[in-house]
Amino acid sequence: MRRLFGYEERSAAIFLAPVLAVLMGVAVFPILYSFYLSFFRIKLTRPNRTPFVGLDNYLDLFTNDLFWVSVARTVTFSVVSVAAILAISLLVSLLLNQNFRGRRVLSTILLVPWAIPYVANALMWKWIYDSGYGALNGILYQLDFIDKYMVWLGDQDKTIFLIANAFVWKEVPLATILLLVSLKAIPSDLYQAARVDGAGVWQRFIHVTLPAMKPGFMLVLIYETMMAIRHFDLFFILTEGGPGNASHVLSWHIYVETFRNLSFGSGAAMSYVLALVTFALSYTFIRSLGRKV
Amino acid sequence: MAGIRFESVGKKYSNGFHAVKDLNLDIRDKEFLVLLGPSGCGKSTTLNMIAGLEEVSDGRLLFDDQMVNYMPPHRRDVAMVFQSYALYPHKTVFDNIAFGLQMRKVPREETARRVQDAADKLEISHLLDRRPSQLSGGQRQRVALGRAMVRNPAVFLMDEPLSNLDAALRISMRAEIKDLHHAMQTTFVYVTHDQAEALTLADRIVVMKDGVVQQIGTPDDIYERPQNTFVASFLGNPPINYIDGAVEVSDGETVSFVRGDLKLKFAGETARKLASSNGREIRLGIRAEDVDETRSSGEDSLIRGKVNSVLPVGSDQFLGFDFCGEELFFRVGKDLDHALGENVALSVDLSRLHVFDKASGASLIW
Numbered sequence A: 001m002r003r004l005f006g007y008e009e010r011s012a013a014i015f016l017a018p019v020l021a022v023l024m025g026v027a028v029f030p031i032l033y034s035f036y037l038s039f040f041r042i043k044l045t046r047p048n049r050t051p052f053v054g055l056d057n058y059l060d061l062f063t064n065d066l067f068w069v070s071v072a073r074t075v076t077f078s079v080v081s082v083a084a085i086l087a088i089s090l091l092v093s094l095l096l097n098q099n100f101r102g103r104r105v106l107s108t109i110l111l112v113p114w115a116i117p118y119v120a121n122a123l124m125w126k127w128i129y130d131s132g133y134g135a136l137n138g139i140l141y142q143l144d145f146i147d148k149y150m151v152w153l154g155d156q157d158k159t160i161f162l163i164a165n166a167f168v169w170k171e172v173p174l175a176t177i178l179l180l181v182s183l184k185a186i187p188s189d190l191y192q193a194a195r196v197d198g199a200g201v202w203q204r205f206i207h208v209t210l211p212a213m214k215p216g217f218m219l220v221l222i223y224e225t226m227m228a229i230r231h232f233d234l235f236f237i238l239t240e241g242g243p244g245n246a247s248h249v250l251s252w253h254i255y256v257e258t259f260r261n262l263s264f265g266s267g268a269a270m271s272y273v274l275a276l277v278t279f280a281l282s283y284t285f286i287r288s289l290g291r292k293v
Numbered sequence B: 001m002a003g004i005r006f007e008s009v010g011k012k013y014s015n016g017f018h019a020v021k022d023l024n025l026d027i028r029d030k031e032f033l034v035l036l037g038p039s040g041c042g043k044s045t046t047l048n049m050i051a052g053l054e055e056v057s058d059g060r061l062l063f064d065d066q067m068v069n070y071m072p073p074h075r076r077d078v079a080m081v082f083q084s085y086a087l088y089p090h091k092t093v094f095d096n097i098a099f100g101l102q103m104r105k106v107p108r109e110e111t112a113r114r115v116q117d118a119a120d121k122l123e124i125s126h127l128l129d130r131r132p133s134q135l136s137g138g139q140r141q142r143v144a145l146g147r148a149m150v151r152n153p154a155v156f157l158m159d160e161p162l163s164n165l166d167a168a169l170r171i172s173m174r175a176e177i178k179d180l181h182h183a184m185q186t187t188f189v190y191v192t193h194d195q196a197e198a199l200t201l202a203d204r205i206v207v208m209k210d211g212v213v214q215q216i217g218t219p220d221d222i223y224e225r226p227q228n229t230f231v232a233s234f235l236g237n238p239p240i241n242y243i244d245g246a247v248e249v250s251d252g253e254t255v256s257f258v259r260g261d262l263k264l265k266f267a268g269e270t271a272r273k274l275a276s277s278n279g280r281e282i283r284l285g286i287r288a289e290d291v292d293e294t295r296s297s298g299e300d301s302l303i304r305g306k307v308n309s310v311l312p313v314g315s316d317q318f319l320g321f322d323f324c325g326e327e328l329f330f331r332v333g334k335d336l337d338h339a340l341g342e343n344v345a346l347s348v349d350l351s352r353l354h355v356f357d358k359a360s361g362a363s364l365i366w
């Protein structure tokens, strides 16, 4: 009891100290500081007047119409993206779990989108969707689906789905791998037992494959929901929230508030709302799905 | 149903590996047949062919004279217990046992009744609401048995069902499986690499090696009358001892085994079968328990050597015995006291000698 920390603890502390210091500086401090800021009215256009306003930044949010629009856009984007990611990665992982010639090559090709950085992915899709020289226009035109080049991202009804498409394309590989891992982990004798028990292909899928994939499914659901809710790069590069407010999602709303309106206090408040919502959603998913696994 | 017949059956896996070669086997209705052999000899492959989980590559597989080479598993009326139990992890014990009935569209009440019945017999009724992950190994094993039992199949297949249990449980489950066979009155095909399991359970044993059947017979046949050195070595604990030597026929009627100073006189049938083999190189097999120290019968039954090691095993002791530089193991009574390095003479039971051809390993007497 004389020495609370023995040799091992002390040497661990020494080795960890630099990392902890950096983490403090770049993660913990900004998080706490922005929480602090969210209780002040700070506008860089009025740098000398930063009054303490308590919860006003938070309360003001809920009376702001554009905030609610951004919530709706975020919900649309996330639901569509995550649903598509789940469906596509399920199909692809089932396909890749089969033995066929060229499976390895196909798996490798499939990983490409994963390797591309978000910004590069966004720039690529900006080019694909371009109204003047975009690949989408080119292909559809040559195939006679359209008779003139379209301003794809300028269409209020389509924009959010086109952005979702770019997001899904980037996310499917990782989701597929996560699902494939749970598929590979299914012991083959479960299928043999099911065959002897009289289960057909479809019944084996329902009774053996799907339940075994549940943990993987849950992981993908939680991870991709978090990614989708907070996604920023595509909106920044493709549309800047437009046309009108058709792609004005929450993360974009926060960006505009903070860095265009230079209103740091309310921007920080929104960030906290977004973080809380993300956390609450993940927590509910884990609780509700976790129990049934 | 159901007798099962293999007619020159072969199994070649897609990678070209020949796992079972020219298998001819008649499994009788209601028989308890054990497939015995070392790891990788094709036991599971054979069982899976009966189940329909592996395709037959050559020959014909018949259930009661009906060719079933291409019949899918669910139409074969077989049930199977897997080594890993293969319980559905997300289903309750009840649903695990009921699954086969549900797939066969058995009415709900009857399913419930039959599951309850099986659970009662296996004494797992109090576990019906649990998941497999909440069960002990022995309990899982019972659930796996229940899942097979409840179907009331014509053929009951088991692939090393006891190998994941601890030693004590394994022995008590042996008795239960034997009872189960009595109660169910169906054909059992049971895979194991454990000789003791095979000897206690089987009506007949099939010994396999590298996909080839070595011998088919009752436990008595297999143990007492092994047809080659592989079968002889595979059964017995400690394993059978071999001494290479030659046949010597003197006075036209005394037939003996000779190796240096050692001379053992063959008895009865064995002597008669070897009477015309004077000078033939043979491999003599002496089972570990076929020696005795106390009885001293004539000089022609004694084997002399030096005690190398003494291993008490409860009721008996294993004696490691140095004979002309070869290590032999015998099982002797535990009241006998031997110091290491002591020279002893053991008297061999001459009526129980095994004789094999030295080159091929085939038995010359059975």
Ligand SMILES: Nc1ncnc2c1ncn2[C@@H]1O[C@H](COP(=O)(O)OP(=O)(O)OP(=O)(O)O)[C@@H](O)[C@H]1O
Binding pocket: B013, B014, B015, B017, B019, B037, B038, B039, B040, B041, B042, B043, B044, B045, B046, B193
């Ligand atoms: N799907 C397969 N493809 C190729 N070879 C296989 C396949 N399954 C089994 N084999 C080979 O066939 C041989 C027999 O396998 P099998 O599973 O029947 O052995 P076993 O007698 O049951 O052994 P164990 O006691 O270890 O279970 C082995 O050498 C194995 O490597």
Ligand SMILES: [Mg+2]
Binding pocket: B043, B044, B045, B159
């Ligand atoms: Mg096996």
